[in-house]
Amino acid sequence: MKSSARVVVVGGGVVGASVLYHLTKAGWNDVLLIERGELTCGSTWHAAGGMHTLNGDPNVARLQQYTINLYRELERISGQSCGLHMPGGIMLAGTRERFDWLKMAKARGRYLGMELELISADEAAKVFPIIDKKYFVGALLDPIEGHVDPYGVTHAYAKAAQIAGGEVVRHTRVVDLKPRADGSWDVITEAGNVHAEHVVNAAGLWAREVGRMVGLELPVLAMQHQYLITEDLPALKGQKELLTSIDFEGEIYTRQERGGVLLGTYERAGVPWSSVETPWDFTQSLLPEDLERIAPSLEVGFRHFPTLADVGIRKVVNGPFTFAPDGNPLVGPIRGLKNFWVACGVMAGFSQGGGVGLTLSQWMVEGDPGADVWAMDVARYGDWATLAYTNAKVRENYSRRFRIRFPNEELPAARPLRTTPVYEQLQAAHAVFGDYCGLEHPLWFAPSAEEAHEEITFHRSNAHPHVATECRAVHEGVGLLEISNYGKFEVTGPGTEEWLSRVMANRVPQVGRVALTPMLNERGKLIGDFTMCRLGEQRVFLICTWAAESYYRRWFERHPPPGGVTVRPCAMEYVGLSVAGPHSRTLLQGLTRTDLASAAFPFLSFRRMDIGMVPALVGRISFTGELGYEIWVTSEYQRALYDLLSSAGRAQGLKLFGGRALNAMRIEKSFGTWAREYRPIYGPHEAGLGRFVDFGKSEFIGRAAALEEKESGGALRLMTFSVDAAEADAAGDEPIWHEGRVVGWVTSGAYGHRVQRSLALGYIPVALAAATDGFEIELIGERRAAKRESAPPLDPAGSRMRA
Numbered sequence: 001m002k003s004s005a006r007v008v009v010v011g012g013g014v015v016g017a018s019v020l021y022h023l024t025k026a027g028w029n030d031v032l033l034i035e036r037g038e039l040t041c042g043s044t045w046h047a048a049g050g051m052h053t054l055n056g057d058p059n060v061a062r063l064q065q066y067t068i069n070l071y072r073e074l075e076r077i078s079g080q081s082c083g084l085h086m087p088g089g090i091m092l093a094g095t096r097e098r099f100d101w102l103k104m105a106k107a108r109g110r111y112l113g114m115e116l117e118l119i120s121a122d123e124a125a126k127v128f129p130i131i132d133k134k135y136f137v138g139a140l141l142d143p144i145e146g147h148v149d150p151y152g153v154t155h156a157y158a159k160a161a162q163i164a165g166g167e168v169v170r171h172t173r174v175v176d177l178k179p180r181a182d183g184s185w186d187v188i189t190e191a192g193n194v195h196a197e198h199v200v201n202a203a204g205l206w207a208r209e210v211g212r213m214v215g216l217e218l219p220v221l222a223m224q225h226q227y228l229i230t231e232d233l234p235a236l237k238g239q240k241e242l243l244t245s246i247d248f249e250g251e252i253y254t255r256q257e258r259g260g261v262l263l264g265t266y267e268r269a270g271v272p273w274s275s276v277e278t279p280w281d282f283t284q285s286l287l288p289e290d291l292e293r294i295a296p297s298l299e300v301g302f303r304h305f306p307t308l309a310d311v312g313i314r315k316v317v318n319g320p321f322t323f324a325p326d327g328n329p330l331v332g333p334i335r336g337l338k339n340f341w342v343a344c345g346v347m348a349g350f351s352q353g354g355g356v357g358l359t360l361s362q363w364m365v366e367g368d369p370g371a372d373v374w375a376m377d378v379a380r381y382g383d384w385a386t387l388a389y390t391n392a393k394v395r396e397n398y399s400r401r402f403r404i405r406f407p408n409e410e411l412p413a414a415r416p417l418r419t420t421p422v423y424e425q426l427q428a429a430h431a432v433f434g435d436y437c438g439l440e441h442p443l444w445f446a447p448s449a450e451e452a453h454e455e456i457t458f459h460r461s462n463a464h465p466h467v468a469t470e471c472r473a474v475h476e477g478v479g480l481l482e483i484s485n486y487g488k489f490e491v492t493g494p495g496t497e498e499w500l501s502r503v504m505a506n507r508v509p510q511v512g513r514v515a516l517t518p519m520l521n522e523r524g525k526l527i528g529d530f531t532m533c534r535l536g537e538q539r540v541f542l543i544c545t546w547a548a549e550s551y552y553r554r555w556f557e558r559h560p561p562p563g564g565v566t567v568r569p570c571a572m573e574y575v576g577l578s579v580a581g582p583h584s585r586t587l588l589q590g591l592t593r594t595d596l597a598s599a600a601f602p603f604l605s606f607r608r609m610d611i612g613m614v615p616a617l618v619g620r621i622s623f624t625g626e627l628g629y630e631i632w633v634t635s636e637y638q639r640a641l642y643d644l645l646s647s648a649g650r651a652q653g654l655k656l657f658g659g660r661a662l663n664a665m666r667i668e669k670s671f672g673t674w675a676r677e678y679r680p681i682y683g684p685h686e687a688g689l690g691r692f693v694d695f696g697k698s699e700f701i702g703r704a705a706a707l708e709e710k711e712s713g714g715a716l717r718l719m720t721f722s723v724d725a726a727e728a729d730a731a732g733d734e735p736i737w738h739e740g741r742v743v744g745w746v747t748s749g750a751y752g753h754r755v756q757r758s759l760a761l762g763y764i765p766v767a768l769a770a771a772t773d774g775f776e777i778e779l780i781g782e783r784r785a786a787k788r789e790s791a792p793p794l795d796p797a798g799s800r801m802r803a
């Protein structure tokens with residue numbers, strides 16, 4: 001083994017091998033993979049090898065497409081067969097709701113260029129003859145599905161990497177990782193040390209253990225997973241290979257395995273494996289089979305696929321593989337650890353391994369993943385994702401693998417975890433809570449405890465009329481919203497303005513003022529939207545998306561402030577309440593000596609003031625489009641502030657409102673939000689944020705690219721649409737049609753209660769930005785007429801919030 005390498009990849013499963021290959025492909029050849037046993041000896045060797053393109057996140061779906069298309073190239077380069085079978089796949093719907101879900105999946109596939117086909121149950125039985133069609137209402141066909149040989153694929157990656165100069169060392173365990181002062185690493189192995197510039201943790205089943213070597217507790221957990229292989233089925237003899245299948249109601253997947261059928265299941269009562277520590281002596285091993293546990297799924301399977309009941313079981317496999325709490329991979333650099341990267345928690349190595357390798361190698365070589373990888377960025381988790389949290393969420397996710405996730409559905413596991421001081425008061429006011437980064441935050445308020453739950457549906461839910469009431473209260477009177485679920489940073493010290501001016505695209509505001517600003521990467525794409533609130537010459541309070549806090553901290557580490565400037569995350573130190581609506585000033589003025597008249601405290605002001613006895617930071621900011629104030633207090637004051645506002649607000653008819661109403665109101669104002677409208681695939685001009693980019697400043701990150709985008713006009717435009725919807729509104733990811741062609745996609749949607757119509761925000765090509773008519777938005781498989789709005793539907797001049 002060599003004693004130094006540019007990169008050491010720890011782990012030779014399908015993911016580590018893919019990372020190694022992609023690094024060589026990107027031009028880094030001094031790369032070394034260290035594997036403690038044989039390649040594939042972790043979870044890879046016993047995988048069923050199935051692969052498919054659909055994923056809940058369109059960007060992950062794209063990487064899955066990339067992976068599947070890679071296998072032929074890999075075979076060509078390496079000379080190693082991947083055992084590729086591409087019979088196509090069928091997804092079977094046993095209920096109307098599931099069929100609706102398939103319609104939506106087909107719709108989403110349209111703008112990803114996927115050729116999916118909806119068919120009836122009769123047609124399904126023709127193309128997939130092993131089913132009893134009476135259990136199904138229809139199906140979706142995907143020609144790009146199949147399976148590979150896990151051993152072949154992993155070795156093909158390794159061989160292709162070796163051809164390009166990469167090295168693979170087997171039977172050598174990495175026992176420790178020691179950072180050097182310059183950011184490089186000493187990789188301590190059983191066979192000696194390697195000095196590496198970068199280390200990649202691709203240790204699969206042992207990713208947690210390798211993480212712990214550097215003080216990191218990664219949110220991954222292995223679950224036991226079982227599949228069986230039947231004896232040969234006479235009906236398959238001499239026939240074309242069976243389609244791969246998913247039977248959602250049976251929670252079963254199948255594919256042909258030689259003359260028989262491989263049938264696997266994600267049972268509801270899934271069992272974790274090695275929930276705290278993974279044994280190092282588990283090499284090329286399996287777990288004892290437990291057919292009893294999957295008996296309920298098998299019973300359904302044998303009913304739905306009756307021919308399978310006629311043959312015996314040849315083999316049962318029970319093996320562990322790892323998941324992150326949301327089931328997506330954990331990829332990227334780790335904040336606080338220079339040159340340390342992860343590629344783990346990959347639960348679908350044969351659909352995702354290629355995309356993970358591509359992303360990580362581009363990130364390492366180019367400094368940017370080259371695509372929108374937020375859904376699998378390791379930075380989407382923070383400290384709240386503890387071992388026990390991960391355990392609860394992974395089990396939930398596993399049990400729901402083939403269940404529908406409705407757009408309004410909140411999942412119950414690991415809750416409540418984080419609560420604010422006013423949680424009990426909001427509960428007493430019949431709040432229906434959502435979970436955001438482990439924090440309970442109110443979505444809407446029901447009139448009674450009995451009604452404080454939401455039906456899950458693709459259509460408008462029982463929350464609809466109550467959200468309407470909340471919006472009306474904010475529009476006509478005053479509403480109170482808990483706003484603790486934002487990220488916050490405090491930037492202090494000499495050089496604060498210079499540093500912010502370099503990392504943010506807009507001008508840093510004057511003391512006492514607020515400025516909205518995009519944050520751009522070097523490619524001029526949106527990686528954040530911040531509210532900069534200037535409290536003093538050397539003190540700026542930043543408000544941003546909380547879920548991205550780790551992501552931003554990692555970025556700030558890469559672009560550090562000068563000595564003397566401190567950037568302090570303080571999300572839960574400052575919790576907040578907001579009052580919004582035409583009576584909000586009267587309400588607040590009654591509680592403070594600070595003059596809130598527009599002349600004294602105009603729109604976009606920010607100041608320290610007392611509200612009753614409570615010391616607060618108050619900003620005159622509006623995400624609802626109405627006159628409004630955001631009030632930030634350290635957490636010990638939030639309860640007193642809530643009580644004060646509630647009792648003073650009685651005279652004004654103060655009404656609590658929640659996240660659902662806020663979402664609807666911001667869409668009525670065409671205001672975008674991070675992870676929906678603002679993502680690293682869009683530029684600021686495309687996203688309608690051009691006015692918040694200050695080219696008057698000499699330099700800021702992304703300036704040249706943003707200027708180029710401004711001059712060229714960019715490729716896309718974020719637009720607002722009114723949709724001729726019936727009982728369902730857009731929720732995101734629906735295709736936008738124009739004159740019979742899919743031209744774009746929806747990023748958010750809601751019913752706009754103040755303007756009384758269904759609305760959607762979405763991106764279309766810039767060439768269509770002037771067209772108003774001829775648009776349609778596909779809602780649950782139905783193309784509904786849509787009209788492009790030429791201005792925000794509510795108060796385009798913005799006079800209400802500036803009142």
Ligand SMILES: Cc1cc2nc3c(=O)[nH]c(=O)nc-3n(C[C@H](O)[C@H](O)[C@H](O)COP(=O)(O)OP(=O)(O)OC[C@H]3O[C@@H](n4cnc5c(N)ncnc54)[C@H](O)[C@@H]3O)c2cc1C
Nearest residue numbers: 011013015036042043044048049050174204205348349350
């Ligand atoms: C029963 C079953 C069926 C499955 N079916 C499918 C399927 O149909 N389709 C699909 O896409 N996926 C399937 N999977 C999941 C698939 O197996 C995983 O997605 C994939 O194997 C993950 O690969 P990995 O490289 O991340 O992890 P692993 O395969 O666990 O690889 C990690 C490697 O790192 C090595 N390692 C760890 N620590 C060290 C160290 N300190 N030093 C040196 N080496 C180290 C290990 O020995 C191991 O070889 C299935 C899994 C199971 C269990």
